[in-house]
């Protein structure tokens with residue numbers, strides 16, 4: 688399978704500091720990947736490497752199944768990006784900004800300028816200079832700018848940063864439509880986790896330059912659904928005890944000696960007592976699940992590495 692982006696053991700150093708440490712990720716086409724990490728985790732660094740704005744110290748990177756400097760240069764024409772700040776020229780209108788970008792990219796089709804302005808909801812800004820735009824308008828112009836070459840892969844670093852709630856909703860709608868209607872794969876970083884949760888189909892959690900976890904929305908929902916997590920080697924016996932002792936079938940046996948029980952959340956004492964009574968050697972018993980935010984904190988707090 689050709690991935691839109693595939694990295695293997697990608698590392699990047701700044702002086703003696705390792706900002707990215709052996710990062711291996713695979714991005715499939717048509718998905719929206721939420722890149723989550725604290726300040727300084729390495730999100731922008733990873734995006735800059737993917738976009739060709741900086742070069743790795745070690746490791747490999749391929750785009751659309753191609754690697755090698757010459758090939759990557761060609762494949763990067765299929766990428767649009769807005770990394771750090773939207774690259775906007777303040778003294779120009781939205782359309783003039785897009786014209787500059789279009790010409791720089793060597794794209795002859797002038798109609799794309801109006802099409803992109805329409806797409807991001809800026810077609811009525813006329814001669815207004817970009818420096819007088821609101822932050823939300825600037826962000827949308829930045830996205831239009833990234834979209835001008837009809838990219839198949841969009842890299843957006845903090846596109847909703849500083850936006851008011853309505854602006855956030857607008858960007859969310861735009862990105863969801865771009866993925867659904869134009870089948871654009873999106874890699875997006877954001878500190879706004881509740882918002883990201885509404886956009887992303889998949890998540891990549893990065894911490895201190897390392898990828899701690901990649902998971903799909905379904906896997907996240909599974910992890911976030913409130914449950915009693917019971918760790919026990921004898922999962923078959925445990926399941927039988929839950930069914931017979933508690934009369935429940937609302938549980939799931941996980942592959943790693945964990946059973947998730949989705950009911951009896953308010954009767955943990957009763958559950959524990961029944962497990963004990965049946966002689967089960969329980970090595971972990973906790974109430975888990977919740978928001979993306981809490982999940983993220985539990986992953987980086989636990990320092991998991993799978």
Ligand SMILES: Nc1ncnc2c1ncn2[C@@H]1O[C@H](COP(=O)(O)OP(=O)(O)OP(=O)(O)O)[C@@H](O)[C@H]1O
Pocket residue numbers: 701706724725726727728729730731732733
């Ligand atoms: N040009 C640079 N020179 C030196 N250090 C750098 C440079 N760029 C990034 N770093 C360092 O690399 C680490 C990762 O930075 P990066 O910008 O990728 O983090 P981030 O996850 O995008 O953070 P934020 O959420 O704050 O944008 C940080 O410690 C940062 O200080």
